Amino acid sequence: MAQQQPSVQVHHLGTEKEPLVVIDGFSGRAEALLEAGYRADYRPGGASYPGIRALADPGYLDLRRELMMQVMAQIFGVKRGIRCEASTYSLVTLAERELSPLQRIPHYDHSGEDLIAVMHYLLPPDSGGTAFYRHRRTGFEAITPEREDAYGAATTEDLREFGEPPARYHFGDDERYEMIGAVEARVDRLILYRGRQLHSGIIPAPDQLSDNPRDGRLTINMFLFGT
Template structure:
């Protein structure tokens, strides 16, 4: 049985770090990441499929987050999940992101996330690439826990500014410009972000694969590239389920 508080990395995982875009943003992809990812999917489910009613149920603490732009529901993982996972990931993260610095990695947030918003109900900001924080000392991790063509992760350059990462000094220029551009290009709204559009050019795309993790600086422009032909539904064993973490990089 999977212990959600003590995840174990797969001994045969495969990790690759690539410099992406003009700004050479490091993006790490880890295949076969966890030793027992299927049991993490089971942790998300309150029960298995109800045979009589042919429905699936979720852990009861999956809910919409107020103030969050994530197009779905989230369930917090135990605090120890992030701590234990990062202890094991630390050598890979140091090689890929520390660049010779002595760094300790601290989990800020760890959730299970399930996309369930129909494209026509998206808010304008949910149709565009985003960044998680302007900090340069923070990473984001996404672990795919689904099969099928439900969407990977895209990385982007904002065409008019050339920005691929949004820092605090850049935000004052970027935010009002993007708002004006989005109002002038309303045709790109009301749908999930694709590989590119009139405002953003692609720098990289990571295909989804079960038990594949993607790690990147949280201030880079990115988006889940969800399939606009899919009616995303709220079911743990058939939907776009991911594990997500925000990671603080503390220099010591």
């Protein structure tokens, strides 16, 4: 039986029209990827990530090499090759009371336009997707190198005016941020967006988070650079 081809949608978010690419049925190997994730060796994800991570082999992207190259060239302007900077299984595990102030607000991964973030969902919609935001005080939806200082100063002003953000996983609108788009998790759905976009994971049931990959919010995250 021939493998079903992925379906691709391209969205442009907010007023700045940053692209979000959604590919459903990306690999055809979601169960095998999950099994590998169950066996992986997890470690703390670092100061910015509210959970644990393990190395994930990015080689399965070659199954859709032609598609990936088309997306990277036509949507993100990458004309030559792709370098995978990081590829990890990721499990959000922190209870909301344990979140640092920076983990309670949307974030960006890298201010350069050449870093493309990848989120590969392996679980159904109730595991939670990803939301994208506009910072109200500045109007910024993407944080470029030229905007970093102004954004940092504005978030300091937010802290002065509003106090520390509440101890919760951010979702929706508040006095600091306005949600400009969201994508739900689906089994074998892969999304791509520039790492400079303000975004946050959607965590619908924080009290049910688990550090057991068989029970937790297991995804694969990658950072790709054009070469």
